[in-house]
Amino acid sequence: MKAEFSPMTLTERMAKMDVPATGKIPTVIDSDTFNEIDDQFAIAWAMLRSDRIDLQAIYAAPFTNSMFNDTHEAVSDPNVGMTLSYEEIERVIDRVKVDKKPDIFKGSTQYVYQCSSPERSAAVDDLIARAHACEGILQVISIGAPTNIAHALIADPSIINKIHVLWLGGHSFDWPNTEEFNLLQDKDASRVLLDSGVALTLFPCMGVTNTLATSVPELQHYLAGTSEIGDYLAQEAPKCPWIGFANRKVIWDIAPVGYLLDANWYTETFMASPVLNDNLTWSFDSRRHPIRVIKFIERDNLFIDLFSRLIEG
Template sequence: MTKPTFPSLTLTQRAALLDVPDTGRVPVVIDSDTFNEIDDQYAIAWAMLNHERIDLQAVYAAPFTNSMFNDTHEAVKEAKVGMDLSYDEIFRVIDKVHVASKPAVFRGATAYLKDLATPERTPAVDDLIERAKNCEGTLQVIAIGAPTNIASALMIEPSLVEKIHVLWLGGHAFDWENTYEYNMLQDIAASRVLLDSGVALTLFPCMGVTNTLATSVPELEHYLLNTSEIGHYLGSESSKCPWIGFGNRKVVWDIAPVGYVLDASWYTSHIVPSPVLNDNFTWSFDHSRHPIRVIKYIERDHLFVDMFKKLIKG
């Protein structure tokens, strides 16, 4: 296919798409590399347990590769393997959350985006396109992995720019020494689609912002072990992360976009021109580019208090 041409939003249109309603039930989908680390599971479960606020309609399995697993699992060397593992893990999580309505689950990309002319059509991409088209308002797309599925959907159906708001955990803060961040570096081409397409985007930088969402294995075990089925599962799995050593913190990064949908007053943000992702993983800035929202600070305790309360009840 040829390189897509994306609609150009007016400032009024963009502001409306970026504005998560203060009240009511909000339509949401989550795109997640769920098996990669334990924090995606927290995000999905917490969203499901806030069903009075979040209408979690679907969860998409995102691709990932990871060489840092310990004895519990061998290294994931192919994006498709990571996606398949995430697909299975999503079901393990939602089966342990006891709510009346559960989200649909769809397989995503089997490879990272090669270039801007070859998106991969997958069940996740097809569902995102149809769900956004049929959504009465703005579909909130929470992206907590490599944004391959979302970028592919935008490239196949550029009119999605007029229907969705992407809340993406990716990159580092603009004043960090680089933006060499896991979700971004997994799929550089897809990351650039989010930044360059003009889609309504709220960016949650990792180092410098969401790294404040720190806890510890003892805290997670204290609050969650021997509680609900999902609470116990998350509390027991958290200690298996191979890079958490004695005295180390555990950052639950991926709850950040879920918390924003729940209550944006927990966050400080600003509107700035969308940055340019350079080949050397640094940011450049062009003030003529379209605006996005960037999170600058998070009131960490508001998120953890609500999340622990919900997970304990399950």
């Protein structure tokens, strides 16, 4: 599925990728929250940093997964994954003790490749409306398959002028492949995002955000017995079936949240948006529009702030 987008000048596109250095930043999060245990950390951290992030809404993203935790059966229907994510978002925000809580919306029931026209879910409609209503640029944190965002871009291409997408997706460009979960879930949606010309900051997984590693003992040491949300996250930490003795756990999804808090924690570059090949590798064409690509993250800076905020809850 392809959509035509209004061209932006290089100056306009670069300006939309800028994050204000001060003040509160209007933000939404698009998350496959029940798929893993790291989305919960990202949502809670963003809520607890209301001094910087004006988290207005959270959208439940679809997912399918054959092994996503040790107590549930495989999810083979994206609608089921989206609904499970919506319910997990409710559980997380209920445990974060803040005065103002974000709105939550159900997202797409089908991936982009399954649709002949964009699916107008509650999340898609809200993203379109909220983008147009935003006085500045709406920051869109995408920590799952970018299905909801792609449907919105196809349904209303004009929002390209109103949003900056911070997407955790794919692997670093020198990795042998880009067989990464968020990208793989909906390859057509990933292509929409990369081809659209939207202001985009890309957070590659292997080779970059995998530096955000912790462990179950560390999470439980710092969080158990602190706040309601801290206790919940410490309880959820061991539920990924691939975490065994001495194994690390990467809290991938905090990366885009941390960038909004302090871009100085990151090393970045600007380059032409990559081409996603059918064999799940990257190709490059310098004539394509530029995006920001994260190259390195100062891991400790993020975890110090994250744990400090969760302890206070």
